[in-house]
Amino acid sequence: MGIGPGSLDDMTPRARQAIVNADIVVGYNTYIALIRALVENKQLIGTAMMQEIERCQMAVDEALTGKKIAVVSSGDPGIYGMAGLILELVMKQPEAVRPKVTVIPGISAVGAAAAILGAPLMHDFAVISLSDLLTPWELIKKRAEMAAAGDFVIAIYNPKSKKRVTQIEEIRQIVLAHRPSSTPVGIVHQASRTGEEMELSSLAEFTALPIDMFSLVIIGNSQTYVAGGRMITPRGYRV
Amino acid sequence: MGIGPGSLDDMTPRARQAIVNADIVVGYNTYIALIRALVENKQLIGTAMMQEIERCQMAVDEALTGKKIAVVSSGDPGIYGMAGLILELVMKQPEAVRPKVTVIPGISAVGAAAAILGAPLMHDFAVISLSDLLTPWELIKKRAEMAAAGDFVIAIYNPKSKKRVTQIEEIRQIVLAHRPSSTPVGIVHQASRTGEEMELSSLAEFTALPIDMFSLVIIGNSQTYVAGGRMITPRGYRV
Incomplete structure (x- = not known):
């Protein structure tokens, strides 16, 4: 749950x-x-x-x-x-004794972070964890490459840890090959918890800001903009 | 909200x-x-x-x-x-009179559908809407192509409507070029509402099942499997 x-x-x-x-x-x-x-x-x-x-x-x-x-x-x-x-x-237990499992959804970290930033996920998005404990780093990089090429908004879980500090810069370089350096990037630290902070930056410089294992990073797509301190990815309405 | x-x-x-x-x-x-x-x-x-x-x-x-x-x-x-x-x-209003906006997150349709199916979103995933009212169909197809190539789990909003019936089959063909036809696909209808239904199928045949504008479709990645009636994408733990 x-x-x-x-x-x-x-x-x-x-x-x-x-x-x-x-x-x-x-x-x-x-x-x-x-x-x-x-x-x-x-x-x-x-x-x-x-x-x-x-x-x-x-x-x-x-x-x-x-x-x-x-x-x-x-x-x-x-x-x-x-x-x-x-x-x-x-599922490793014999079927006859298997306990019943109900999954109860919760407000996700990415949903909470998006709400704090404004409305960055209003269009198709990809969610990628940079934790390479259980996933080969080459696969993570490939996913970032594909998400960037597809102009997905990209939400990044586990952008950094004490031991994993350089990967987010590699990801920045990958996305930068597909999007302008002015692309908005939002960083939310401790979303909806004590110590919550958010910062709006850009693909040019967001990795210079404080990022840790309690941060979530959202990189805008080619249409994302910042207005009035909010990060907005337009859905495509003519307003 | x-x-x-x-x-x-x-x-x-x-x-x-x-x-x-x-x-x-x-x-x-x-x-x-x-x-x-x-x-x-x-x-x-x-x-x-x-x-x-x-x-x-x-x-x-x-x-x-x-x-x-x-x-x-x-x-x-x-x-x-x-x-x-x-x-x-x-943001179109002059700053002096602009109403304050707070975004309050909710349990997303994709989170609710995933919980009903089991745990299909345990690894990197892409969320794509097939609604082409506000987005060119070519861009939607490109995103499906990139998500498939990156081995993302793919969650599909608005898979069909009364007027839009053939697109989901086009998407199936795109993903099928990258994944085996046995790849699990989950369909949830009216997630967490009266009339909730879920069905587990495969990339080979899921488009033959009833899908409408109240359905959400989740296509597994290369590691996703079905056990005990649940759709599971392993995170990579050695269990």
Whole structure:
């Protein structure tokens, strides 16, 4: 289930109810902290980052005992979240005992970031994660190349981490071969959480701005413009 | 603001509060009907489909008189919704009188459809609308070509309408040149609304199934598989 970007105001009633109904709430410690007010009387299984498989396997093991488990992802669990891993692990169980899985969507990080920037995703867009832990860097670059060639608005998850600092510049170069350097780029840091910040920049210089693992970057298409401090990709209406 | 796919259970508290606080609620009649329970004592400006500019201009005109307006989109207003058009119209006003615009995200149609299908969007994906009312068909086809070449999961909005029936087959042919005919394809009809249906098919034959303007189609990438009736795109964990 998706808790949304962070504030309880952005969590749907359906997601909230799933937590209320759960016997155990499972998630990355940072995300559990975001919903502290809802889980006070719950059994919690929190782990550090990078232990996704162990965490999800614990959730499946508990579900096999008949308990109701809420596995929380920030944003939307179906977008780089835990929905896929949970389903992969559940399908390894014999069909007769397989726990039932319901995926409850949440406000995605990209949707939250877009709303803060204005309306950058009003036309066809591509979503790419720069995390090369589980994906070959060559494939990520190829996707950026194709998205740039197709004039997609490009939303970038995981643009940088402590260890991964140069990749976003490589992506900038790839897109720059297809779009003017004046193309608007929006950066949102901690979307809809404490510490939220947004900055509007351009393809010429956005990589000079602070970007980290809590940032989401949206590169406009050939029609995107900035007006009144908002990033707008026109849908094509004659206004 | 986004009301989400349709059920009040999928509308965030922030969106709900925006409706409660509004003097006037503006939207396509079908969407206003979905939130009837919340707007009983509100002034409503509902219009038929295809009158987006008139509807949004009415909202801006009312906002210029100092009223609080909630412009509702189904799903996420920032994804093929009204956020962009509202911002475009507002920015035409002189800065001194320009109404303040807050975009409130909602659960997107693609997020809702993905959750119903399983976890098809767990890796990089492209979102394409086949509506050629405001976008040249050649550009839409080029985007499908690039998304297919980049091995993106491809989510298709507006796959068919009464007048537009052959385009989805053209898109199928384009993707088929890059992916095996066994590639899973999910179709969700009326996601999270009365009449919700989902069907799992393949690139070989999905266009033979019922698809209309209330359907959303998700074409898997080269790694997507179906297990236990769910469509899963692996993130790349070794499980």
